[in-house]
Amino acid sequence: MRKFPLDFSEEKNKEKLLEILKINVCNSCLGRQWGMIGHGLTNAERGKILRDYASKLTKTELKEPETCELCNNFFKDGINRIVDKIVEKIQGVEFDTFLIGTVVSDELEKKQEALWEKIGVDDVETIKSEINREVGKRIEKLTKKRFNLRNPDITIVIDLNTNAIRTQIKSLYIYGKYQKLVRGIPQTKWICSKCKGKGCIYCKGEGKLYKTSIQEIIEAPLLKVTKSKNSSFHAAGREDVDARNLDWRPFVIELIKPLKRKIKLKDLEKKINKSKKVRVKGLKIIDNGKEIIRKLKTERVDKTYLVDVEFENRIDEKLLKNLKNVTREIIIQKTPLRVIHRRADKIRKRRVKKISYKLIGSRRMQFKIRAESGLYIKELITGDNGRTQPNVSDLINNKVKKLSLDVIKIHSG
Ligand SMILES: [Zn+2]
Ligand SMILES: [Zn+2]
Numbered sequence: 001m002r003k004f005p006l007d008f009s010e011e012k013n014k015e016k017l018l019e020i021l022k023i024n025v026c027n028s029c030l031g032r033q034w035g036m037i038g039h040g041l042t043n044a045e046r047g048k049i050l051r052d053y054a055s056k057l058t059k060t061e062l063k064e065p066e067t068c069e070l071c072n073n074f075f076k077d078g079i080n081r082i083v084d085k086i087v088e089k090i091q092g093v094e095f096d097t098f099l100i101g102t103v104v105s106d107e108l109e110k111k112q113e114a115l116w117e118k119i120g121v122d123d124v125e126t127i128k129s130e131i132n133r134e135v136g137k138r139i140e141k142l143t144k145k146r147f148n149l150r151n152p153d154i155t156i157v158i159d160l161n162t163n164a165i166r167t168q169i170k171s172l173y174i175y176g177k178y179q180k181l182v183r184g185i186p187q188t189k190w191i192c193s194k195c196k197g198k199g200c201i202y203c204k205g206e207g208k209l210y211k212t213s214i215q216e217i218i219e220a221p222l223l224k225v226t227k228s229k230n231s232s233f234h235a236a237g238r239e240d241v242d243a244r245n246l247d248w249r250p251f252v253i254e255l256i257k258p259l260k261r262k263i264k265l266k267d268l269e270k271k272i273n274k275s276k277k278v279r280v281k282g283l284k285i286i287d288n289g290k291e292i293i294r295k296l297k298t299e300r301v302d303k304t305y306l307v308d309v310e311f312e313n314r315i316d317e318k319l320l321k322n323l324k325n326v327t328r329e330i331i332i333q334k335t336p337l338r339v340i341h342r343r344a345d346k347i348r349k350r351r352v353k354k355i356s357y358k359l360i361g362s363r364r365m366q367f368k369i370r371a372e373s374g375l376y377i378k379e380l381i382t383g384d385n386g387r388t389q390p391n392v393s394d395l396i397n398n399k400v401k402k403l404s405l406d407v408i409k410i411h412s413g
Contacts (some may be wrong), residue, residue, distance in 0.1 A: 004038035004046060016119045017054055023115070026068035027051060028075035028130065030384040033115075035125025043130055054259060064090060070111050073129065075134065082165070083138045086156055089165045090143075094260045097148035098139065098156060100132045105160040106185065131158065151287070153261065171228060172255040173289025174265070177248035180214060181280045184406070188215045207406045217278045218253055221271040226258035236296040236410070237303070243405040248281065250412070252293050261285075300373040302353060304409035307367045309381055311398040314362045315395070323394040326380065331371075334387040336379045350375035363401075367392070370411075378406060 006013050020033055027047025034050070035043050038119040047064075055062045067073060067278040078376075090098075092189055104112075104127055112127055135158065138146040155168040181317050190210050192203035215233035223231060235251035265283040333348045369377065378386065382400045383391035393400055 004034065004036070004041060004049075006034065006050075007015060013056065017050060018057070019098060019119050020115065021051075021054055021062065024065035024067065024069045026071060026073065026075060027064055028070055029070040029127075032125045032127065032130055033119060034129065036125045039292055041308065042134075043125070046393070048158075055087060070115065071108065074108075074131070076404075079131070079134060079138070083135060083142070084159055085165050086135070086139060086158075086162075090154065091258055092137060093154060093167070093169060094258075094262060095145060095153035095169075096261075097152045098136075098143075098154045099147065099149060099152040100139065101155060102131045102135075103157065103159045103161060104128050104131075108160060118244050127158075139316045143253070147269045169259075170258045171232075171289065172258045173252050173253065173286050173292070174262050174283055174353040175250070175286045175289075175292060176218075176220065176253070176280045176283040177250050178218065178235075179248060180245040180277070181279060182241075182277045183242045183244055184348075185217075185277060186209075186210050186213045186241045187235060189213050189235045191336060191403045193358055195206060213383045214278050215253070216274045218251075218272055219255075220282060220353045221268050222253065222255055222263075223402075225263050225268065226255050226260045228255040228258040230256050232256065234293040234296055236299055236301070236412075239407050240378070240405065243305075245410075247407060247410045248269060249407075250296055252289055253284070254289060260379045269388040274341075299412075302370055302372055302411040303407050304354075304368065304411070305377050306371040306406045306408050307369065307377060307390075307403055308360075308405075309365050309367065310401045311363045311365070311396075313398050315365060316396065317359070318355070319396040319398075323355060323357065323392065325390050326355055326392065326394055329390055330389075331380060332389050333379055334384075336376050336384050337387065348374060348376070350412065352380065368408075378403065 001356060012410070018035070020030060027044045028042075030049070031043035031046030031048075034046060038293070041323070044171070047255065051062050068076075072078070116124065137143070139156075142148055147161070151170070153170050155170075157166040158297045159166065170361065176221055190208050190213060191197045192207055192209055194200050194202040195207065197207040201205045203209055215231065215384055219231040221235070222228070231252065232254040234254070236251055237244045265285070269280055271285050272278065330349050330351055335343050350372040352369060352371045352375065354368075356368045359365045367381070369380070371377065376378075376384075379388040379391070381392045381403055383389075383393040
């Protein structure tokens with residue numbers, strides 16, 4: 001690496017220096033034109049050394065001008081105003097790491113370009129890069145937080161066109177596992193599709209179709225302590241609204257724009273579990289939220305269900321041996337009638353790995369079924385007007401009156 005101060009026996013350095021000094025530039029703007037050489041000095045310090053050298057060259061005492069024609073004294077005063085504004089803006093936001101980004105004004109960009117036209121771009125640093133670094137250093141000093149390029153808790157954007165400060169707060173991702181102990185609640189908030197959440201006759205003014213959901217029960221105390229705007233809920237699959245989930249299902253809840261990130265998850269776990277509808281365990285903050293969500297969404301694991309079925313007619317025990325067929329053949333399912341209004345009409349093929357059953361009345365049976373991820377269990381039992389083949393109802397020649405469903409095992413790993 002070349003060192004600073006420069007070797008001024010190099011003619012091109014001398015020429016470049018004198019060319020720059022034809023306009024009034026501050027030491028920062030002067031030093032920045034060799035900003036990529038060496039390190040340990042600020043551009044202002046480089047500029048000072050260069051100006052002293054130029055004074056010797058020209059045998060006149062060159063002083064730093066009152067007003068810099070390039071940055072308009074941004075590095076002398078403007079920067080302090082910006083830093084004050086940032087500190088005010090991020091008050092009340094809890095973070096450990098931050099990043100600064102700058103949108104340079106069009107005017108500044110043009111002036112920088114014009115200078116580079118004359119002196120070339122060898123060794124120069126951009127004004128944007130210097131602003132980010134210098135503001136970053138001051139914010140580090142004032143807040144005792146760390147500058148971090150990769151995955152900062154907060155990104156602060158300085159827009160020099162409008163002098164506005166914008167912040168982007170990283171979501172807080174919490175991983176955990178849940179059980180659903182009651183029937184009749186969906187996994188995520190179910191916004192009314194007719195009014196998009198505003199409230200209408202269809203949803204009785206609620207804006208949503210169910211009073212609560214697993215997401216809402218879990219998010220309530222989390223939104224409160226983190227002062228987040230809202231949440232987004234991602235789980236490894238989902239059970240039907242009317243099904244329970246008695247095994248632990250992994251999920252990630254994403255808290256959006258949290259003002260607090262340091263929270264005691266043990267206490268929150270207890271609060272959530274008071275609901276009696278949903279239980280959670282193993283809550284922990286994770287850094288690689290997006291990655292884990294992708295994994296949860298793509299992992300395909302078998303599930304075992306317990307299905308309680310009431311048939312319309314007496315069960316003919318002679319036909320029960322036919323049930324072996326569901327594990328011998330691939331189950332072919334057209335999109336169920338109950339969801340066809342919101343899903344494409346497609347064909348799904350899945351296997352049933354195991355089926356066992358128990359008679360618990362002349363018309364009632366309990367099935368235990370292990371199936372591949374994605375198999376529509378209800379339709380496997382009812383046949384869905386022939387849209388699922390083979391199916392239990394046809395095999396034992398009996399129509400289903402009603403059924404209830406529990407997920408009892410999620411076969412992860
Ligand atoms: Zn300047
Ligand atoms: Zn509505």
